[in-house]
Amino acid sequence: MSKKKPNSLSIATRAIHGNKLYPYKGPVSLPIYQTSTYRFESSEDAVRYAKGDESVLVYTRYHNPTVNEVEDRLAVIEGAEAATLFASGMAAISTAIFAAVKSGEEIISTPALYGGTYRFFRDELPKLNIAVKYVDPDNLGSLLKLITSKTRVVYFETPTNPTLNIVDIAELVRYTRQAEKKFGHSITIMIDNTFASILNQNPFAFGVDAILESATKYLGGHSDIMSGAVIGTKDFIKKVKHGMKYFGGCADPMAAYLLYRSLKTFELRVQRQNENAMALAKALEKNKRVSRVIYPGLPSHPKHKTARKQMSGFGGMVTIEVKPSKKLLPVEAAAKVCDSLRVAINAMSLGGVDTLVSIPVYSSHIFMSDEELEKHGVTPGMIRISVGVEGIDDLIADFEQALAVI
Ligand SMILES: Cc1ncc(COP(=O)(O)O)c(C=O)c1O
Missing domain, CATH: 3.90.1150.10 (Aspartate Aminotransferase, domain 1)
Known part of the structure; x- marks a missing residue:
C-alpha cells in the first residue's frame, strides 16, 4: 500500500492525504502561512529569486506554502500534473482564457454556460478582438466547420447550467483533434467541471487538456469560501501562473486552508x-x-x-x-x-x-x-x-x- 503512487489511490484517499503518504513526517493538518511577504536571509535572496531560484519565497501573490500545498493536492486528486489556485472561479476562468488566446484569435464554446462566463465571452472578449463562436452541443460535428486557423480554445461545460444538458465529451474531443490536424496548430480544450466535480466526471480520461473549476462550489462544499482552480499540464499551468501574477487573482492562504479542510470530506x-x-x-x-x-x-x-x-x-x-x-x-x-x-x-x-x-x-x-x-x-x-x-x-x-x- 505505501508503495502505491498517489494517483492510483481512490479519490477519497488522495483528497485526505495528497502526496503526504508514509514515510512523510510532519503536522497532520496543514499550517497556514498567513503572510503577504517573506523575510530574506540576505539581500542576495532577492537577486536569486529574480534569476529563477524557486526556493526563495518573496511575495504571496507569486507563491505561498499553504496555497502551493493545496494546489499540489488538487493536482493529485484530479490526476493531473499541476494545478493553480485562484481567488474565485471567474479569476481562474478569465486567467486561463488569457493564457491560451490573444487578440485576433478565437474561441469556440458551447452556448449554455455559467452566466458570468457567458457575459465575459459576450461582452468583454470582443473588446480585445477575441471572437467567440458557438457550437450546437447536439451537433458537435459542426466543429469541423467552425474551427479555423484562428481557433485556440474549445470551451464547454457539462452538465450545463441550469438546464443540465449533457455534452458528449469524447465526441467534442474527437472533432476538435480532427480539426487540429487539418490546421496543424494546437487547440486547448477546456472544460468548466464545476457542476459534476472530478468525483463524478473525469474529463482528462477523455482527452480534455484543462479543467477549470469554481472551488467555491463542490470542492469548497460549505458555502463559506470563494475559490477557483485551473488544473492541467505543467506547461499550461506555468503559463496560467504567469498570467495570475499580473491579473492578480491569487488565492488567499486562509481560503486555501479552508479548501484543504473541505477536500478531506469531498x-x-x-x-x-x-x-x-x-x-x-x-x-x-x-x-x-x-x-x-x-x-x-x-x-x-x-x-x-x-x-x-x-x-x-x-x-x-x-x-x-x-x-x-x-x-x-x-x-x-x-x-x-x-x-x-x-x-x-x-x-x-x-x-x-x-x-x-x-x-x-x-x-x-x-x-x-x-x-x-x-x-x-x-x-x-x-x-x-x-x-x-x-x-x-x-x-x-x-x-x-x-x-x-x-
Ligand atoms: C459553473 C460555474 N462556473 C464558474 C462559476 C464562477 O465561480 P466563482 O463564483 O467562484 O467566481 C460559477 C459560479 O456560480 C459556476 O456556477
Missing part, C-alpha cells in the same frame, strides 16, 4: 449529494405541481445514455419546472415555491452541504434577452436546486409542502 459529501439528488428528483417526478424534472441520472433525461457513459455519479444539481396555473405566471409560481421552502435556502450558488434553490431568470440568466433565454432552453418557471446533505426525508417533505402552496 468524496463523502458529493456521494451523499448524488444520492440525495437522485431521491429528490424521483420524488419530484411524481409531484403533480411539477411539469418537468431534469436530472441526468433519470432515465427520462434525453441524454441519460451519454451521462452514463461519461459520469460515474450524476451530481447534486436538479432543475424543475413548475406547472403553470391560472392564478400565477410561471415565474410567480417558481418564486412562491422558493419563498415557501423552510429547509432548503433561497440563495445563489451551489455545491455546498446546505440545499440551495434559485430561479435562473431572476439570477444567473437575468440579463439575457428572450431570444437568448430560448436558445439556452431557460424558462421562467424553472427552479434550480443544488441538493445538499440534509436528511432526504426532510428535503422531500420540504419541497412537497412548498409546491402545495401554488
Whole structure:
C-alpha cells in the first residue's frame, strides 16, 4: 500500500492525504502561512529569486506554502500534473482564457454556460478582438466547420447550467483533434467541471487538456469560501501562473486552508449529494405541481445514455419546472415555491452541504434577452436546486409542502 503512487489511490484517499503518504513526517493538518511577504536571509535572496531560484519565497501573490500545498493536492486528486489556485472561479476562468488566446484569435464554446462566463465571452472578449463562436452541443460535428486557423480554445461545460444538458465529451474531443490536424496548430480544450466535480466526471480520461473549476462550489462544499482552480499540464499551468501574477487573482492562504479542510470530506459529501439528488428528483417526478424534472441520472433525461457513459455519479444539481396555473405566471409560481421552502435556502450558488434553490431568470440568466433565454432552453418557471446533505426525508417533505402552496 505505501508503495502505491498517489494517483492510483481512490479519490477519497488522495483528497485526505495528497502526496503526504508514509514515510512523510510532519503536522497532520496543514499550517497556514498567513503572510503577504517573506523575510530574506540576505539581500542576495532577492537577486536569486529574480534569476529563477524557486526556493526563495518573496511575495504571496507569486507563491505561498499553504496555497502551493493545496494546489499540489488538487493536482493529485484530479490526476493531473499541476494545478493553480485562484481567488474565485471567474479569476481562474478569465486567467486561463488569457493564457491560451490573444487578440485576433478565437474561441469556440458551447452556448449554455455559467452566466458570468457567458457575459465575459459576450461582452468583454470582443473588446480585445477575441471572437467567440458557438457550437450546437447536439451537433458537435459542426466543429469541423467552425474551427479555423484562428481557433485556440474549445470551451464547454457539462452538465450545463441550469438546464443540465449533457455534452458528449469524447465526441467534442474527437472533432476538435480532427480539426487540429487539418490546421496543424494546437487547440486547448477546456472544460468548466464545476457542476459534476472530478468525483463524478473525469474529463482528462477523455482527452480534455484543462479543467477549470469554481472551488467555491463542490470542492469548497460549505458555502463559506470563494475559490477557483485551473488544473492541467505543467506547461499550461506555468503559463496560467504567469498570467495570475499580473491579473492578480491569487488565492488567499486562509481560503486555501479552508479548501484543504473541505477536500478531506469531498468524496463523502458529493456521494451523499448524488444520492440525495437522485431521491429528490424521483420524488419530484411524481409531484403533480411539477411539469418537468431534469436530472441526468433519470432515465427520462434525453441524454441519460451519454451521462452514463461519461459520469460515474450524476451530481447534486436538479432543475424543475413548475406547472403553470391560472392564478400565477410561471415565474410567480417558481418564486412562491422558493419563498415557501423552510429547509432548503433561497440563495445563489451551489455545491455546498446546505440545499440551495434559485430561479435562473431572476439570477444567473437575468440579463439575457428572450431570444437568448430560448436558445439556452431557460424558462421562467424553472427552479434550480443544488441538493445538499440534509436528511432526504426532510428535503422531500420540504419541497412537497412548498409546491402545495401554488
Ligand atoms: C459553473 C460555474 N462556473 C464558474 C462559476 C464562477 O465561480 P466563482 O463564483 O467562484 O467566481 C460559477 C459560479 O456560480 C459556476 O456556477
